[in-house]
Amino acid sequence: MIHPLILTLENTLLNEKNIRIAIYRGDLEHEKAPGNKWHKLKFNLEAAKVQGAKQLISFGGPYSNHLHALGNIALSFDITPIAIVRGELQPKLTPTLRDFVKAGGVLWPSKRIDYKAGMDSEFVANLKNYYPDAYWVPEGGSNSLGVQGCCDWAQEIDAQTKTLGEFNTWVVSAGTGATSAGFLAYEKIEKNNSPDILVFPALKGGEGLLNDIRRFALTQNPNTDIERLKIIGDYHHGGYAKLPQGLKDYIEKLHSLNPGLQLDPVYTAKVVYGLEQEIVKGNLDNKNLLLIHTGGLQGWSGYQ
Ligand SMILES: Cc1ncc(COP(=O)(O)O)c(C=O)c1O
Incomplete structure (x- = not known):
């Protein structure tokens, strides 16, 4: 409109x-x-399906619009959304992360230094071993x-x-x-x-x-x-x-x-x-x- x-x-x-x-x-x-969220995610979700991935892993802050949208739609593609969250998780989750978990998503808190290193951190290397078949999407779906x-x-x-x-x-x-x-x-x-x-x-x-x-x-x-x-x-x-x-x-x-x-x-x-x-x-x-x-x-x- x-x-x-x-x-x-x-x-x-x-x-x-x-x-x-x-x-x-x-x-x-x-x-x-x-907004832009569906448009940035749709081809990624399709690619994840083609690859036969069971999980889609992405990155974001505790109020991330991107993570929120990913949580909302991944399961309808039969894919579990996994979030690497910047910083420590607070005992009381933010509303964004609460929705993500409610939708069946899994959270992995990441120290800021690891988060900054993105795909190059040891933390990500370990997660790659843990989820060998996952499809990875950078922060913001970008x-x-x-x-x-x-x-x-x-x-x-x-x-x-x-x-x-x-x-x-x-x-x-x-x-x-x-x-x-x-x-x-x-x-x-x-x-x-x-x-x-x-x-x-x-x-x-x-x-x-x-x-x-x-x-x-x-x-x-x-x-x-x-x-x-x-x-x-x-x-x-x-x-x-x-x-x-x-x-x-x-x-x-x-x-x-x-x-x-x-x-x-x-x-x-x-x-x-x-x-x-x-x-x-x-x-x-x-x-x-x-x-x-x-x-x-x-x-x-x-x-x-
Ligand atoms: C509501 C909203 N508008 C604009 C943007 C900026 O988009 P981009 O990161 O593709 O520049 C974002 C982040 O994805 C967003 O959540």
Whole structure:
């Protein structure tokens, strides 16, 4: 579903700057794996089935949207979800991890130093012996099959824009950059009409994602016009999972203007906030913007 987005800015300002903005409601897709989650996981789950894997093992923090979605859908593929969780497990599990276990998932807490080492840690080597037939997916579902799923998703979204006129810029959040890479790799048949992809990273230092996103996109589609990618790294609000009062107030204000719409605190709220600031600065004049809601609403369980 795509609908107009009402910003906190005056309409007269938007008219003066000739800006139009709509939102694609990825958060309303796929009840169990909303937003980008299903798209990053679907080809991985299929590949796990083809490989005959009994388990799918992935990584995430205690409030991870990715783990939450994985827990929700893996069993319907007859695959047991296994999570390597960053840091110690608290005696009282987070709501995200509680759901994961309730869905039949298994948790392995991992010391931060091991977690950082990813697939190279001794901890992972031991788990590989313990689960010799498992299928492994990196944090966030961000591998080439995840990018492929997001590239297909871009095509689905584009098909829905047909009756609404051209959006020359798609706007999306980034953690690892796999989702935006899939969008970038998607090109319309009339190649020159493919939208620019404007990325607002949720993490500090997100400008550094530029080369990762380009590389991911080129692996998916070697003809990708990588100049269509723009990253604005100024709106991380202190870093991943930080929710300062100003951003919280902004989320509430936007919700009151768009009662059917809730932004998530980690990813999409920073995108819309940043977008408004960039509009005011005059950096988005004459753009027809399509904001992609990538879901993540379960992430609110980490905040009061
Ligand atoms: C809700 C939400 N939006 C955006 C992202 C960023 O996606 P990516 O890591 O593919 O850049 C994530 C993380 O996967 C997410 O959970």
